[in-house]
Amino acid sequence: VRPLAVSALPSDDPLTGDDTQLALQLLYGLHYEGFEGVDPEWEWEPTLLALRNRIERRFVDALIADVGSPSPVAPAEVPDALRALIAAADGPSLSSFVLEQGTIDHLREFMIHRSIYQRREADAHTWGIPRLRGRAKSAMVTIQADEYGNGVAGRTHAELFATTMTVAGLDPTPGAYLDAVPGVTLATDNLVSLLGLHRRWRGALVGHLAVFEMTSVVPMGRYAAALRRVGLGAGAEFYDVHVEADAEHEIIAAEQLARGLADDEPGLIGDLLFGAAAVMAVERRLAEHLLDRWHQHRTSLREETLTRTA
Ligand SMILES: [Fe+2]
Numbered sequence: 583v584r585p586l587a588v589s590a591l592p593s594d595d596p597l598t599g600d601d602t603q604l605a606l607q608l609l610y611g612l613h614y615e616g617f618e619g620v621d622p623e624w625e626w627e628p629t630l631l632a633l634r635n636r637i638e639r640r641f642v643d644a645l646i647a648d649v650g651s652p653s654p655v656a657p658a659e660v661p662d663a664l665r666a667l668i669a670a671a672d673g674p675s676l677s678s679f680v681l682e683q684g685t686i687d688h689l690r691e692f693m694i695h696r697s698i699y700q701r702r703e704a705d706a707h708t709w710g711i712p713r714l715r716g717r718a719k720s721a722m723v724t725i726q727a728d729e730y731g732n733g734v735a736g737r738t739h740a741e742l743f744a745t746t747m748t749v750a751g752l753d754p755t756p757g758a759y760l761d762a763v764p765g766v767t768l769a770t771d772n773l774v775s776l777l778g779l780h781r782r783w784r785g786a787l788v789g790h791l792a793v794f795e796m797t798s799v800v801p802m803g804r805y806a807a808a809l810r811r812v813g814l815g816a817g818a819e820f821y822d823v824h825v826e827a828d829a830e831h832e833i834i835a836a837e838q839l840a841r842g843l844a845d846d847e848p849g850l851i852g853d854l855l856f857g858a859a860a861v862m863a864v865e866r867r868l869a870e871h872l873l874d875r876w877h878q879h880r881t882s883l884r885e886e887t888l889t890r891t892a
C-alpha cells in the first residue's frame with residue numbers, strides 16, 4: 583500500500599454516472615468484505631480516503647441539489663412528515679409493473695439490480711447503532727436483529743436473497759453482477775453506505791431506514807406474487823418474510839426509531855428528512871430506468887456486459 587497521486591475525479595453525472603458510482607462502490611467495498619487480492623490496509627490509506635471524500639462531496643452536493651433541504655418539523659410530527667413524504671411520491675410503480683406484466687426475464691434483471699444491496703442487506707444501517715442512543719438505538723437493534731434472522735444461522739435476509747437468486751438461476755456471489763448494473767443502481771447502494779459510514783449523517787441514515795421499512799410491505803407482497811406467477815415460488819421466501827416483518831418494522835421505524843431520534847436530537851430532524859427524501863429520489867430514478875428500458879423492450883442492464891451475464 584503506497585500513497586496515491588490522483589488528480590482526476592470521475593466527471594460524469596454525480597447521481598447516475600457509471601464512473602462515479604462504480605468508484606464509490608469499490609471504495610466502500612473496502613469497508614465491507616474487501617476484495618480478494620486487495621491489501622486490507624487500503625481501507626484506511628489516507629490518500630485513498632481523500633479521494634473518496636472528493637467523490638462523496640460531488641455525490642452529496644448533487645443529492646442536496648436534487649431533493650433540497652427539507653424544512654424541519656417538531657419531533658412529534660416526524661412520523662407524519664415521513665408518511666406525507668411517502669404519500670406524495672408520484673413516480674412510476676416498479677412493483678405494480680412486475681406484478682401485472684413482469685416476465686421471468688424482468689424478474690431476473692430486477693434481482694440482479696437488487697443483489698448489489700440485498701447480498702449485504704442491513705449492514706450499512708448497522709453502522710448507525712453505536713451512534714444512536716436511547717429509544718432510537720433500541721428500535722434500530724430490534725429492526726436489525728430481524729434483518730439478521732435473529733441470530734439463526736442461514737436466516738439473514740441477505741442469505742434468503744441468495745436462495746432467491748439461486749432459484750432464478752442467478753449467481754449469488756456478492757459482486758457477481760457489479761459490471762452488469764449501471765450507476766443508477768449502484769447509487770441506491772452507495773447512498774446507504776455513505777450515510778452509514780459517516781457519523782455526521784446518522785440522522786439521514788435513520789430517515790433512510792425509516793423509509794425502507796415504511797415502503798416495504800406492499801411492494802414485497804407484489805414481488806412474491808410475481809415470482810409465484812412465473813414459477814419461481816421456491817424463491818419467494820425472501821419477499822414473504824419482508825411482508826410479515828415489515829408490517830411491524832414500519833411502525834417501529836416511524837414511532838420509535840425516527841421519533842426517538844427526533845426527541846433525543848431535534849437538531850437532526852432536517853437531516854432525517856433529507857435521508858428519507860434522498861432514498862426516495864434514488865429509488866425513483868432506478869424505477870424509471872428499469873421501466874423506460876422495459877417499455878422499449880430493451881435490457882435494463884449495461885448492454886456492453888450482456889454477453890457475460892446472459
Ligand atoms: Fe430485510
Ligand SMILES: [Fe+2]
Nearest residue numbers: 795827828831
Ligand atoms: Fe425490515
